[in-house]
Amino acid sequence: MIPFLDLKRVNEPYELAIQASTDRVLKSGWYILGREVEAFEAAFAAYCQAKHCIGVANGLDALTLVLKAWEFPAGSEVIVASNAYIASVLSITLAGLTPVLVEPDTHTYLLDPSRIEAAISSRTRAILPVHLYGRCCDMEPIGKLAEQYGLAILEDAAQAHGALYGLKRAGNLGDAAGWSFYPSKNLGAMGDAGAITTNDDALAQRLRALRNYGSLKKYVNDYQGNNSRLDELQAAILSAKLPGLDADNERRRVLARQYLNGIQHSEVILPPTDQIEQDVWHLFVIRHPRRHQLQTYLRERGITTDVHYPIPPHKQRAYESYGNRSLPIAEQLHQEVLSLPLNPSLTDLEVAYIIDSVNQFSE
Numbered sequence: 388m389i390p391f392l393d394l395k396r397v398n399e400p401y402e403l404a405i406q407a408s409t410d411r412v413l414k415s416g417w418y419i420l421g422r423e424v425e426a427f428e429a430a431f432a433a434y435c436q437a438k439h440c441i442g443v444a445n446g447l448d449a450l451t452l453v454l455k456a457w458e459f460p461a462g463s464e465v466i467v468a469s470n471a472y473i474a475s476v477l478s479i480t481l482a483g484l485t486p487v488l489v490e491p492d493t494h495t496y497l498l499d500p501s502r503i504e505a506a507i508s509s510r511t512r513a514i515l516p517v518h519l520y521g522r523c524c525d526m527e528p529i530g531k532l533a534e535q536y537g538l539a540i541l542e543d544a545a546q547a548h549g550a551l552y553g554l555k556r557a558g559n560l561g562d563a564a565g566w567s568f569y570p571s572k573n574l575g576a577m578g579d580a581g582a583i584t585t586n587d588d589a590l591a592q593r594l595r596a597l598r599n600y601g602s603l604k605k606y607v608n609d610y611q612g613n614n615s616r617l618d619e620l621q622a623a624i625l626s627a628k629l630p631g632l633d634a635d636n637e638r639r640r641v642l643a644r645q646y647l648n649g650i651q652h653s654e655v656i657l658p659p660t661d662q663i664e665q666d667v668w669h670l671f672v673i674r675h676p677r678r679h680q681l682q683t684y685l686r687e688r689g690i691t692t693d694v695h696y697p698i699p700p701h702k703q704r705a706y707e708s709y710g711n712r713s714l715p716i717a718e719q720l721h722q723e724v725l726s727l728p729l730n731p732s733l734t735d736l737e738v739a740y741i742i743d744s745v746n747q748f749s750e
């Protein structure tokens with residue numbers, strides 16, 4: 388049996404370091420917003436080449452808090468890809484703003500810069516590029532449009548820890564970036580955790596208040612904030628795992644190359660191969676016109692796969708009012724995508740077996 392993701396196995400190499408971290412926190416007697424959070428924030432900001440990192444409770448809060456901090460007029464529009472993860476869209480509506488869904492590039496599955504301009508209106512205030520599956524969006528043309536129209540850029544980097552765009556790291560490619568350390572992410576905690584990175588001093592200061600009831604000084608509240616604090620335990624665990632992130636990502640690349648070289652099937656569409664080195668391969672997503680049959684067949688061979696994602700945001704009941712939009716690219720992708728197992732704990736033998744199985748699926 389090959390599970391899609393066995394987090395116990397993924398965390399095994401970090402067991403001693405994690406135990407030392409949790410022990411340190413237990414014995415410190417200090418559990419919320421202390422030294423561990425400060426140390427992780429400093430380390431992760433440096434890793435992302437960003438000036439500030441603000442730890443928060445989860446990835447959805449990270450995105451939502453930035454959009455709130457910008458204080459756009461109610462009803463302002465934010466451009467996001469139509470095949471984005473639901474949390475990216477939720478952050479926009481939770482901040483009282485309006486998502487404008489733009490179809491993705493059919494090759495990279497990322498926000499298509501050539502479709503952005505047509506979606507810009509007098510109410511547009513920001514673009515939210517989601518670095519889906521571990522690959523950075525094409526930020527140069529997106530940045531040019533943002534500059535031309537005076538729009539802010541909020542990266543959704545929740546699947547892109549360590550990803551590069553040219554020589555720059557994700558988290559340092561816009562005005563701010565939202566991160567998730569949900570256990571299954573490339574850098575995963577042992578519970579919920581998130582962060583924001585930014586080079587903007589004033590924004591960072593405001594976010595530090597917003598995550599903590601709008602307060603920077605105890606019992607003095609400058610804003611109507613949230614409670615969205617990263618706790619000491621998760622921060623200490625993340626500090627234990629951060630030094631291994633690059634090696635973990637490199638292992639993902641090795642496995643991705645094995646898939647890319649090994650899978651030969653006339654009906655399978657492989658992910659783009661032009662940025663193998665910059666991509667951090669959070670997911671290895673193939674496409675097949677009979678996705679459901681392929682998934683069932685692989686399950687019969689003991690291989691668990693997953694679908695990211697089965698229903699596009701505009702077809703969710705939560706966004707009923709968007710249901711009749713015509714977004715054929717997103718709809719087709721959601722019917723065809725299939726994620727094969729890919730994580731640092733997967734062995735060469737397991738990947739070889741998965742490749743063989745895919746190749747033997749009837750054409």
Ligand SMILES: *Cc1c(COP(=O)(O)O)cnc(C)c1O
Pocket residue numbers: 445446447448472474475517519543545546566567568569579580581
């Ligand atoms: C995981 C994820 C989020 C949300 O993160 P949580 O910590 O689960 O709130 C947002 N966007 C993307 C692209 C994600 O993969």
